[in-house]
Structure formats: C-alpha cells, structure tokens
Amino acid sequence: MKGRTSRWLCGPARALLLLLWGLQPGHTETVTGTGFAVTFDGVVITNHHVISDCDLPIRARIEGSSEYYYVATITGRDANRDLAALKLQRRVGQGAPQTPIPALPRATFRKGPELQQGEKAITYGFPLRGLLATNGNLTAGYVSALSGLRDDRNYIQITTPVQQGNSGGPLYDGSGHVIGVVVAKLNALRVMFATGDVPQNVNFAVEISAVRQFLKQNNLQVAEEDSTNELPLPEIAQKARLSTYLIECETQDATVPAPSTLAPPPVSPRYGGPPKPAMGERQQLIPVDLSKLKFSDIRQPYPTLSPEIFKVAISNAGSDHVSELTIAFRRTQGQPCSRNLEDYDGFKKFSVNLLPGNSVTVTGEFSARAASFCIVRAVGPPVGLAACTNSAVAADVAIAACTSVIRSGDVQGSGLVAAYLNRGNRYADRGDDGRAIADYTEAIRLNSKLDYAFYRRGLIYAKSKEHDRAISDANEALRLNPNNVGALEVRAYSNARKGNFDRAIADYREAIKLKPELAEVRGLAHVLSRRGREYDGKGEYDRAIADYSEAIRLSPTPALLNRRGYDYHAKGEYDRAIGDYDEAIRVNPNYVFAYNNRGFAYFAKGQYDRAIADYTEAIRLDQQGAISYRNRGIAHLYSGSRANALADLDAAARLIPKDAYIALWREIASRQADRRSTLEQAVSQIDMAAWPAPIIRFLLGENTQEVLLAAANDSDAKKSRERLCEVNFFVGQFARQTGSKDEAKRAFQIAVRD
Numbered sequence: 001m002k003g004r005t006s007r008w009l010c011g012p013a014r015a016l017l018l019l020l021w022g023l024q025p026g027h028t029e030t031v032t033g034t035g036f037a038v039t040f041d042g043v044v045i046t047n048h049h050v051i052s053d054c055d056l057p058i059r060a061r062i063e064g065s066s067e068y069y070y071v072a073t074i075t076g077r078d079a080n081r082d083l084a085a086l087k088l089q090r091r092v093g094q095g096a097p098q099t100p101i102p103a104l105p106r107a108t109f110r111k112g113p114e115l116q117q118g119e120k121a122i123t124y125g126f127p128l129r130g131l132l133a134t135n136g137n138l139t140a141g142y143v144s145a146l147s148g149l150r151d152d153r154n155y156i157q158i159t160t161p162v163q164q165g166n167s168g169g170p171l172y173d174g175s176g177h178v179i180g181v182v183v184a185k186l187n188a189l190r191v192m193f194a195t196g197d198v199p200q201n202v203n204f205a206v207e208i209s210a211v212r213q214f215l216k217q218n219n220l221q222v223a224e225e226d227s228t229n230e231l232p233l234p235e236i237a238q239k240a241r242l243s244t245y246l247i248e249c250e251t252q253d254a255t256v257p258a259p260s261t262l263a264p265p266p267v268s269p270r271y272g273g274p275p276k277p278a279m280g281e282r283q284q285l286i287p288v289d290l291s292k293l294k295f296s297d298i299r300q301p302y303p304t305l306s307p308e309i310f311k312v313a314i315s316n317a318g319s320d321h322v323s324e325l326t327i328a329f330r331r332t333q334g335q336p337c338s339r340n341l342e343d344y345d346g347f348k349k350f351s352v353n354l355l356p357g358n359s360v361t362v363t364g365e366f367s368a369r370a371a372s373f374c375i376v377r378a379v380g381p382p383v384g385l386a387a388c389t390n391s392a393v394a395a396d397v398a399i400a401a402c403t404s405v406i407r408s409g410d411v412q413g414s415g416l417v418a419a420y421l422n423r424g425n426r427y428a429d430r431g432d433d434g435r436a437i438a439d440y441t442e443a444i445r446l447n448s449k450l451d452y453a454f455y456r457r458g459l460i461y462a463k464s465k466e467h468d469r470a471i472s473d474a475n476e477a478l479r480l481n482p483n484n485v486g487a488l489e490v491r492a493y494s495n496a497r498k499g500n501f502d503r504a505i506a507d508y509r510e511a512i513k514l515k516p517e518l519a520e521v522r523g524l525a526h527v528l529s530r531r532g533r534e535y536d537g538k539g540e541y542d543r544a545i546a547d548y549s550e551a552i553r554l555s556p557t558p559a560l561l562n563r564r565g566y567d568y569h570a571k572g573e574y575d576r577a578i579g580d581y582d583e584a585i586r587v588n589p590n591y592v593f594a595y596n597n598r599g600f601a602y603f604a605k606g607q608y609d610r611a612i613a614d615y616t617e618a619i620r621l622d623q624q625g626a627i628s629y630r631n632r633g634i635a636h637l638y639s640g641s642r643a644n645a646l647a648d649l650d651a652a653a654r655l656i657p658k659d660a661y662i663a664l665w666r667e668i669a670s671r672q673a674d675r676r677s678t679l680e681q682a683v684s685q686i687d688m689a690a691w692p693a694p695i696i697r698f699l700l701g702e703n704t705q706e707v708l709l710a711a712a713n714d715s716d717a718k719k720s721r722e723r724l725c726e727v728n729f730f731v732g733q734f735a736r737q738t739g740s741k742d743e744a745k746r747a748f749q750i751a752v753r754d
Contacts, residue, residue, distance in 0.1 A: 034125035034169030037243045040103040042088035046168030060245040076218035105242035110177035111224035121158040124240035125169030154210040162203040171205040175227035176236040180205035288378040292318025315359040322354035326377035329370035337374035451480035455487040467494035501531035525555035541567040558584040608639040626655035642673045657685040
C-alpha cells in the first residue's frame, strides 16, 4: 500500500473506517505487448520497451489458457536494439498445472536465403488489448525496405499493419519462419505535418541479424530452417498460436509521454524550421573510376520467379567511396560495356555504401532475362549544402556533407546556419545529444532569431531531464514564434515533470487550439491525471473528478477510470464508483485494481458476497496479490466467516510479512477466533521504527495510550490527524473485542471526527 493507508482511512467524507484496507488508487497502467518462445525450456523474446518499466510480476499468457498464466523473469536486455529475453518460471491461476513446465513449442528462425525486398511479412500478436479480439491477431503485408529510419540496418520496414500491443511479436516470412521482431509504427500525424502526406502502413521490425546478435549475447540456441516452401496463412497462424504469448505487467506512476522524435522534425510555420539553402544550390555528386569496380558474383536465388531476381556482388579495388551504382543488362552476351544506356535492354540504380577495399551485394528485379551486366555509372557520396540538408540522404553521408560545408569556410549566413541545424538534427536522431546541443548552440549564436533552433535544443534538454533549460529554450522559441507548437509541447512536458501542472495543461490546450488534430492529446490526458492526483492529496475530490473526466474523454484508459472511481468512492458515491470500475474492467478484463476497488465499493454498501466475488477474481488474476487476500479476509471477517478470514489474512502475511497493517488485521481476526496472538511473531519482520509500529507496541502492552498518542504527533498537521484517526480506530477495535463497548464507541467517534 506504500504508506497511503491512513489517508484512505482518515480523510473527510469517509462513510466507513474500513477504507483503511480497501481502496487502491491505482497509480499504475497495465502494459501489454507480445512475445514468442524461442527455446523449448520457455525463453520468450519481446521488446525491451514492453517490459522496461514493469513492476513484478511479468505475466505471459498463451492463447487458450485464460484461466492461468506464466510468471516470467527478465534474463536479458538490450535497450539499443529494443529486445528483451524472459524466462517462464511457473504457472499461476485457476486450473494451472502444478507439474514442472514441459517442453514448449518454439518458433523457428529463417536460416536462408537472404531476405529480399517484397517478401511476405506476417505478424501474430495481441494488439489493442480490450478493444480487438482477445485471441491472437494475424496480419499480413510485405517487406517494403531492408532498413529502417535514416537507413538504420538494425531494422526493416514492413507494410504489415501494426497496432499498440503488437510490440515484441514475431515477424514471419511466407514459410512461417521468423525474420524479425515487431517494434514500432511511424507516427503518421507527425509525418503528415512534416510532408503534407499521410504515410500508410509504415511499420518496423528488428532485423533478424540484430536479433541473432542478441540471442548470441544471451547464449540462446534457436531452431533454424531454410525458407524454401511457402505455407498457407492458416497454417502459419496455427504454428504462431502455439508459441506466441500475451505479455502483461503493471507500471508505477505512468508519466507524461516525452515529445516524440521518431519522425523527422516537422518543418512548418507552426514548428519553425531550419533555413533553406539558397536557390540554385545543387547537390554535388563525385564521379568514381569504374575500372576499379568489378563483379565478383552474379546469381539468381529464385530462378523460377518472374520477373527474374538477380543478386549481384561488386568489389571496390579503388580509393573512392561509392554511394550509387547504375547497373545495365543485355539479353545477349559478348558485347563490350559502354557508358551509353541506349546500348542496353534495361538498367537499375542502387544506393550503396561501398568503401574502398570492400564489396557489396545488391538485389534487383529485371523486366527480361538478363544474360550480361555492366556497371555504367558510379558516384561517390553527395557533398555540398544540398546533400547536408537533404533528409533522403543517409545520416553518415549527410553529417559528412554538413561537416565539409562548415569546415570549408565557403558558406556563410543562412547556409552555414542550415548546416549546423541539419547536422544537429542528424546527431539528435542517433542519440548523440552533446554534439546536437553544440550544433544548435552554434546556430543560435549565428542567428539568435531562429525559433526552430531554440525548440530543437529545448527538446533535447527536456529528454535529458534538464527541465529548467528546456523551459528557457521553449520560452525563447515562443517569444520569437508564438505559434511554434513543438515549443509548446516541450514546455508543457517539462512543466509537467516539474509538477507545474496548471502551466503544462495551459500549453497543451494552446497547442491543440493551434492544431486540433494534435497527437499529443494523450500528453494532456496524463497531465490532467497527475493534477487530479495532486487534488486527491488535498482532498479536493470534485476538482480531481473534473480533471479525470476530461482526461477520460481524451484517453479512456482503465487507470483513469479507476482513479475517478476512487474519488467517487471517497465522496461516498458508491454507485458512480462501481460504474467506473465496471467500465475499467470492460476495457481490460484483467485489471486487478478495478476488481479490488469495486469489491470495496460493494463492501461499503454491505454487499459482502459481491465484494468477496470481486476479490476472488483479483486473486485468480494475480495469486501473489497480498492486498487482494487481505481485502477478502476482512470481507470474510465482516460476513462472519472467521475461518476463511484467517486463511486469507495468513496468506497475505506470507506474501508480505513486513506489512504492519496486515499484521494488525490478522491480530483482530485471531482474537475474534480465540486464536493465539500472532503479533509477537510478526514483530520480527516489521520495521518497528516506523509508523504504525507504536500501535503494535501498545497492543503488546509495551507502551501506554499516552505514549501512543504522543507518537502519533507529527510536524505535518495532516499526518498527525491521520495517525490519530488510526490510533482510535484500532484502539476501538480491540476495546470492542475485550468487551469495553463504551471505550470502543468513544474511540470510533473520535476517529470519525478526525
């Protein structure tokens, strides 16, 4: 309960003193993702971001076993590749077999041939949990690119539809073999603001070579097969169903989402933008000596396909760096190569990164059977300001081009500013924050009226948790351009992290007014939720409910519904509270907090059977949930079932032996059942230097009521009131059990008054 017991017990408008044990405000979000088994002994691969903020336990459910789940532990992490390994440890829940975990079905990885653009890409996972079907979802598309954003070779781009919850799932080829791990979808709204076009089905997966490196680092041996025979989709679905798991966990105190930089930074009057190169600035291409480029291998990996696919390997014996090749073909053999494209039956251009002394393999489709090939054109990496500012140019090439422009001394004014800004953007994209900040700072020195530079530097400060600096830069960007939506977002984010919720909410609302379709409404929902919790702490429940209601309208998550239900409950509006808990459970049938809180609402109405039913469901979902056992135990106690009460409170004490409040309730139940006191045994586990240890000492006869009341005093007046309330509540409970009804009545009256 993390120290909040007294607040739930002893605030105003509490109809029942038993709020002590019942209500859980639920500072959590349930995170869901997908994972898949890669070994027979239950090692599951998923995304690092799925489990990075998890509070234990992590749950893994196989389709068809809704009554039980596997408890999983983290055995490997790689945040850079966004991969994690989990080990299934035991089965928990109703109907869970108590025998050791047997050999489990596992996915098979593709051994060969090399993945090609245009191949099938099939996902299986659990997207949009609580909205779509609870069973796994199969979706199919194609490999659209063999690299990710900014030509990142750790990822591949796919057209396969991906939604929240697919993260960490397997990506299969047409043979049902793993070719990657689903990781992300492009932020469509941000790209629309940047380009004016809405991207369709632009999604990404961790590429299989990066996955293999992670497996090797964690000493994991997996099954591999060549992909030679294509399988029908129903057969792939059946194989995937046996080895794919729903991954679930709770995260504590979900924070405001940081401003996203997945898509290129938008360039518009509302975000500002780096200055453009002067008109007429051309991208310079450096010609390469063709005599140093040789074919080292030409083959057809799929000879039965039409149009024909060829894999062509080229070696570079020269000293030039090659970034683009044009390869022409003829249907006949024997003719010498020429530079004239009209001498050939067709040609293909390929973007490459061919360094001196290295080789590269390119794959292409040709419209007719090719009998001979020639390299007719090759150029080095583009240089000049146009290459520096061209977002289509690879990151390393663009950085080199920008650096060349800066060092040359030939470019001044807005062109030099553009070089620093664009190089800063490229450094920021790869996470090199120090260099990015240095470049933005230099751009600001050259042109202190450029709001875009302040916005971009503030964005990095915000993500680096330097919130005062972030706010300062956002303020300057907005002074220069009051309509810079990105700066509003940065300032809102940093103010929220500093606890300045009113300012953050005002900025989010202004940003949405400027751009109603803004994707960051979710950020506003989080800030409203956090301000609502601040109002909770002050007992201002109507204001908290107003914030939660607006947040729910923007983002109706189970956690927000649970929080609003908590406040309705605190006001004694139990039916409204139950309505919110009902909706939270409808959205996420596995949301333990909602079952616990609805159980208490029923308890407050005197409906003990329904309360016990909800606590029982919470225990089924999480058998390690000590709070659920405690709640059900007290419900049993008030319904007259002392044996069941003791069994549940004993279970709660075994799970959290250090919890002083469980020890106190267990003592109440023991005395009602004329069972031997358990307090002396519990003392060895409890921190007796912290509150409510003085209550335990009083019950053990180690101090007087005067000493107990003195211990309840604190410099914080609110905390003193709460502690005095607890003192009188427990003194009243034990006085009633010893037959001192008048003393019990007096103590309860003081508790209610406090």
